[in-house]
C-alpha cells in the first residue's frame with residue numbers, strides 16, 4: 001500500500017448533466033483528497049495531446065471531439081492505492097459492463113460519454129496531472 005496520486009477528469013457530459021457536485025461528493029466520500037482542481041474547455045488539439053496514446057484507434061476522433069465539446073473539470077487526487085481504487089470507484093469503461101454502485105454505472109450513457117476519466121498507472125497519473133497543473137498548483141491537503 002502506498003500513497004499515490006491519480007488524475008480524474010469530470011468529462012463534458014458530467015458538466016452538462018450538472019453532476020459535478022454529486023461526483024465530487026462521491027469521490028471525497030470514498031476517501032480521496034483533492035490536491036488540485038480547475039474547470040476549462042480543451043481545444044481539439046489539447047484533447048488530441050491528452051489522448052495521444054489512443055491516436056490511430058477507431059474511436060480517437062469521436063473521443064477528442066467529445067472531450068473538446070464543452071467544459072471539463074480535471075482534479076488531482078491523492079489516496080492510498082489511488083490509481084486502482086479510483087478505477088474501482090468509477091467502474092468499467094463501458095457503463096453496461098460497470099459494477100452496480102459505480103459512478104459510470106449510475107450516470108454514464110455510453111462507452112464514449114462515460115462521465116469521468118481516471119489514470120491507469122501512477123506514471124500516467126503524474127504525466128496527466130502535469131498536463132493541467134504546474135507542480136506549485138498541486139497542494140498538499142492533509
Ligand code: ADP
Nearest residue numbers: 059062063092093111112113114116117118120
Ligand atoms: P478508460 O477511460 O476506462 O481508461 P480507455 O483508456 O480504454 O478507457 O479509453 C479512453 C476513453 O476513450 C474512454 O474513457 C472512452 O471515453 C473512450 N472510448 C474507449 N473505447 C471506446 C469506444 N469503443 N467507442 C467510443 N469511445 C471509446
